[in-house]
Amino acid sequence: MAHALDFFFDDAADAAVRALWRRLDTAGVPSVASRTHGRHRPHVTLAVAGTIPAAARRSLRGELELLSIPDLWLHTLGTVPGEERMLLLGAVVDTELLAVHSAVHDALAGRVRNPSAYYFPGAWIPHCALAQGVSADQLAAGFRALQPVEPVRASISEIGITDTRTGEVEVLTSR
Template sequence: MTHVIEMFLDEEADQRVQLLWSQLSDAGIPSLATYSHGRHRPHVTLCGAPELGFDDLAEASEIIAGQLPTLTLGTLGAFPGHKGALFLGVVPSVELLDLNARLHAQLVSGKGRQWRFSGPGQWVPHCTLANGLTAAERARGLEACADFESFDSRVSAICVIDAATGERLTVLAQQSSGA
């Protein structure tokens, strides 16, 4: 079983990513909206490991301690390989890199094989648009999303997700301003 800690985007940014997912679908490219368990929301994964479990919620909550960073989704990119991905790259701020490093050190280190591109010094912060794509699908996907313009997002929540089922438990959620 694999668990991940994910940051969910604010409502406006969530809608912008879902629009990109629709554009991919219209181009015949399967987006993250329908990938695996089909319960994905637009997100940025902070860390993950085969044995990261819901027992770690208290520790994760202490590490995060109110840190809901603003994310700048600044680039459209692709991971290579025969089952590569399309993504929106997140500008790696100092606080974002520090949060990843602290979570990784406390919750992930020593718990089995680490995900490529997820640990300190390797992490590529991103919001996945589509996974498991061939090179031709990635090229068509980049074309389908060519009108992408960078945007900012507040983090609305940080959750632990069971990667197999999509089950989620909230670690920290944005406080509403109460208007």
């Protein structure tokens, strides 16, 4: 995939996630930050597609200006099924967050190429990635290193389209 629609966090939440990444690295579990050589900012992804063209970005900008974006509570240390092991900090899902997610997908519907079904309403697991592509032993070590995890309250400071190949972000709106 090439483009992702991401919620980026306020300074305090960004720092809290980066502290978790450092704890993982210290425990010998390669964090997302170490795997991306620091290019990766803490975030929650709402949609992923092969291409999110300019017309879709304009539509998104207009929709995002009308929405009330709730703070996120990143509370659950977990993983997801799949071949690539991942350690994540899951967001508490409430009706406000689901409404924003649905509105975003309504704005993107029919306007993007090759959308990822993993991010569609009903399939989406809102989370901030802490480590990806780790071994079973590293996953277990990551859980040990981060327990107990303190909940992170994340206000959304920016919403942008990330080029997943380069890490470059086009900011759609700042809060």
